Amino acid sequence: MSTKTIAKSCASCAHWKSTAPAKGECRRHAPQSILFKVEAGVQYEAKFPVTKAEDWCGDYTAK
Secondary structure, three states: OOOOOOOOOHHHEOOEEEEEOOEEEEOOOOOEEEEEEEOOEEEEEEEOOEEEOOOOOOOOOEO
16 A cells, blocks of 8 residues: 655645745744834834745644
């Protein structure tokens, strides 16, 4: 009997959305606030974490 092993990676996770070749966003949790400096001061944005397709984490859920 052969068993097929599925690689637990972002690319095969139900919470991951591809945005570019081999890159995407983890949609498991709400976007996270980030802060960055611009010429006129500081700006805030909410973004989903960006990951590589081959990355993985403990919240993996198969598609």
